[in-house]
Amino acid sequence: MKILAVIVSILVGKLTNACEPTETTVSGTHAPQNFCSGDLIFEETFDSLNLSKWRHEVTLAGGGNWEFQWYVTDDINSYTREGSLHIAPTFTSDIFGHKFLYSAHVVIPPNECTIDWHYGCERQGTRHEIINPIRSARVDTINSFSFKYGSVEIRARMPEGDWLWPALWMMPTHSVYGDWPVSGEIDIMEMRGNKALYASGGHVGNQQCSSTIHFGPSASVKNQWPLAHFARNQNQPFSDNFHIYKLMWTPSELIFSVDDIVTGRVRPENGFWYYGGFESSGLPNPWQNATLLAPFDQEFYIIFNLAIGGTNFFDDSFVNIPFPKPWLNNSSRPRADFWENRRYWDGTWDRLNSDQSHLQVDYVRVFAL
Numbered sequence: 001m002k003i004l005a006v007i008v009s010i011l012v013g014k015l016t017n018a019c020e021p022t023e024t025t026v027s028g029t030h031a032p033q034n035f036c037s038g039d040l041i042f043e044e045t046f047d048s049l050n051l052s053k054w055r056h057e058v059t060l061a062g063g064g065n066w067e068f069q070w071y072v073t074d075d076i077n078s079y080t081r082e083g084s085l086h087i088a089p090t091f092t093s094d095i096f097g098h099k100f101l102y103s104a105h106v107v108i109p110p111n112e113c114t115i116d117w118h119y120g121c122e123r124q125g126t127r128h129e130i131i132n133p134i135r136s137a138r139v140d141t142i143n144s145f146s147f148k149y150g151s152v153e154i155r156a157r158m159p160e161g162d163w164l165w166p167a168l169w170m171m172p173t174h175s176v177y178g179d180w181p182v183s184g185e186i187d188i189m190e191m192r193g194n195k196a197l198y199a200s201g202g203h204v205g206n207q208q209c210s211s212t213i214h215f216g217p218s219a220s221v222k223n224q225w226p227l228a229h230f231a232r233n234q235n236q237p238f239s240d241n242f243h244i245y246k247l248m249w250t251p252s253e254l255i256f257s258v259d260d261i262v263t264g265r266v267r268p269e270n271g272f273w274y275y276g277g278f279e280s281s282g283l284p285n286p287w288q289n290a291t292l293l294a295p296f297d298q299e300f301y302i303i304f305n306l307a308i309g310g311t312n313f314f315d316d317s318f319v320n321i322p323f324p325k326p327w328l329n330n331s332s333r334p335r336a337d338f339w340e341n342r343r344y345w346d347g348t349w350d351r352l353n354s355d356q357s358h359l360q361v362d363y364v365r366v367f368a369l
């Protein structure tokens with residue numbers, strides 16, 4: 001009798017587990033056609049870097065922050081090894097020589113260049129300001145997989161090294177509400193690679209990681225990211241181990257966690273217009289006719305990159321030990337200052353001997369709600 005009861009309960013369980021509908025939507029060449037609530041809808045374990053899934057950015061643009069890297073497709077800057085994606089920074093001068101930085105005219109052909117704003121496809125090196133001195137990589141799923149609502153789980157190890165800025169993040173696939181930041185940005189994890197970087201509140205280097213969403217009615221009106229920015233500190237560098245960075249995204253909230261401990265939660269009871277306090281901006285509400293979570297009620301795609309420096313993320317007031325920040329963010333030649341002061345930082349990057357300065361991603365999984 002007992003066995004029969006067990007069998008019956010299993011059968012009933014199966015029936016009630018029949019495909020439950022989900023609010024998750026997907027698109028892209030690697031998006032599943034049909035799926036149920038709770039299903040794994042995207043997975044990459046990085047046994048190889050499959051270029052039909054991962055697109056490279058190729059640009060000098062600097063990500064809107066005049067970052068110092070040149071994103072390239074070279075397999076020294078992005079590759080897989082033992083089941084992990086590695087994104088590794090290298091010196092531009094290692095390939096082209098030191099003079100190149102000060103004199104080259106770099107033109108990335110239009111069919112290769114992916115971001116042309118901020119002189120992203122063409123730059124002239126001069127004695128005053130140089131060609132981007134670091135080569136690195138940024139890969140994304142813009143063509144292969146976008147989704148709206150669900151949970152994303154990324155197991156990754158952060159790089160160690162001064163002024164490295166790794167990011168695991170998402171951007172809107174179709175900016176239906178307008179250009180950044182009107183259509184939003186979701187930063188699942190960002191970190192500064194410095195071993196000993198301090199602000200008045202404590203460590204802001206590799207013992208801190210943060211999650212942030214960006215949103216606002218226009219780029220000129222203050223993007224209210226500080227209201228949805230969550231930093232998490234620990235005594236061990238995040239670069240010492242792999243950790244699991246997660247986003248749970250539903251039609252009513254976004255929840256960030258690290259190793260299953262919640263870091264931050266954004267729940268805009270009356271929508272992001274009021275959450276951001278934009279009523280006094282004098283602008284129309286770009287999300288007025290949309291759902292509560294707009295602009296985060298549209299499909300986003302996944303991005304992994306390793307940026308370097310820039311004029312926004314490393315505040316001049318931070319204290320770095322033992323060497324000072326090698327450029328000021330208001331310098332007229334931040335890249336050249338960074339490069340010419342490399343004695344301050346190049347010893348902190350383990351460029352050749354180990355993986356310590358690489359962003360490593362073991363896997364990414366996305367589940368339907």
Ligand SMILES: *[C@@H]1O[C@H](CO)[C@@H](O)[C@H](O)[C@H]1NC(C)=O
Pocket residue numbers: 048050051052053
């Ligand atoms: C890349 O992925 C596609 C689709 O999943 C698959 O057909 C192809 O064989 C993969 N390529 C490599 C090189 O693994």
Ligand SMILES: *[C@@H]1O[C@H](CO)[C@@H](O)[C@H](O)[C@H]1NC(C)=O
Pocket residue numbers: 284285286287288289
């Ligand atoms: C919302 O709908 C109203 C009425 O149709 C329209 O006037 C307004 O422009 C719309 N707002 C946006 C941001 O689309």
Ligand SMILES: *[C@@H]1O[C@H](CO)[C@@H](O)[C@H](O)[C@H]1NC(C)=O
Pocket residue numbers: 316328330331
């Ligand atoms: C840049 O900032 C530094 C201090 O952060 C200041 O002393 C200097 O005057 C500024 N330079 C310019 C050109 O604004």
Ligand SMILES: CC(=O)N[C@H]1CO[C@H](CO)[C@@H](O)[C@@H]1O
Pocket residue numbers: 311312313314315316317329330
């Ligand atoms: C993030 C940061 O440090 N911003 C500063 C960059 O420099 C300008 C000019 O000195 C400051 O106004 C910013 O606050």
